[in-house]
């Protein structure tokens with residue numbers, strides 16, 4: 001069955017993981033001829049794992065990349081030749097399929113690949129020596145030494161390079177140390193493409209590694225368009241709403257399908273998380289209606305559900321500063337400047353003094369390593385709708401409209417959204 005991977009952005013957040021989960025469920029219902037597989041391309045922070053565990057839901061599996069693999073192309077053979085069998089025992093199957101290699105076994109253990117070159121070499125030597133073929137040898141006696149096998153999880157390009165630098169016509173393919181099939185030169189004529197649906201992002205640089213080798217069939221997103229190129233026309237659903245989960249939920253409505261309870265919880269989690277319990281200015285009426293419908297469906301009180309989710313989040317002082325900052329860090333290029341803006345959510349700002357210096361240090365470090373002109377971090381108390389801003393030393397800091405709490409720390413009451421509230425002020429500050 002044709003596979004389609006549904007995948008969110010790197011450094012996955014709730015919206016990207018939950019929308020992939022819920023959209024895969026819907027697609028598998030309305031398009032049963034394909035297999036839709038939700039995946040994620042980054043590791044989950046402990047706090048997210050805790051939320052999924054609390055709901056008893058298995059989040060999408062991690063994949064490292066979407067590059068084509070040996071797994072996508074290798075061949076299997078119905079024929080099983082024993083190493084001690086006489087060579088003429090391969091004649092019938094050889095005539096039927098004309099293979100360039102045939103797998104040979106020693107009992108149940110894989111022994112090696114018998115190549116058509118092995119047979120030719122042996123036959124030519126016999127003819128040179130005797131002018132005819134006197135004796136039929138055992139298969140094992142004419143096989144040339146076996147070469148290093150490849151693994152099913154190996155990259156297509158890597159295995160192609162190995163085979164082309166080998167003298168053999170084929171290489172064995174192993175998975176978990178046992179033989180699963182083989183690859184021949186013909187397998188590498190054309191690289192296969194994995195089908196993907198992008199959710200919660202549309203920019204290649206935010207996507208899974210190897211996305212440039214994949215076949216993008218659909219995009220569901222609520223960010224600005226700076227889209228990947230596609231070979232064929234595709235479905236795009238891009239809407240300026242508060243979360244991708246809202247878009248996915250509207251798809252359920254369109255199809256007349258009610259999400260099951262787990263899916264409803266996942267959708268609501270994504271919405272609540274991206275919209276900070278519908279308090280962020282990115283929230284639209286569609287988000288509010290959708291979230292209320294889902295809360296009613298699950299039978300929970302919306303704010304309570306949201307607060308429970310946010311209370312699972314680890315306080316900043318208990319996290320590793322660099323990891324916390326980089327878990328949601330976006331870079332922008334404006335006015336010839338490279339600027340990075342991170343955002344962390346928390347449920348209190350009262351412990352700020354406990355971690356201020358470590359986080360300022362981490363921010364300096366990230367600015368240097370990512371070669372940025374300016375790096376800032378907004379820390380948002382989702383309960384009180386209040387943020388503070390940490391910044392690295394930069395002239396533009398003096399032009400921010402916020403009051404200073406201490407050196408390199410600003411107070412931002414009422415500010416919750418990076419893209420709608422903070423980013424315009426940052427852009428203004430670097431222009432004046």
Ligand SMILES: [Mn+2]
Nearest residue numbers: 015200244274
């Ligand atoms: Mn989102």
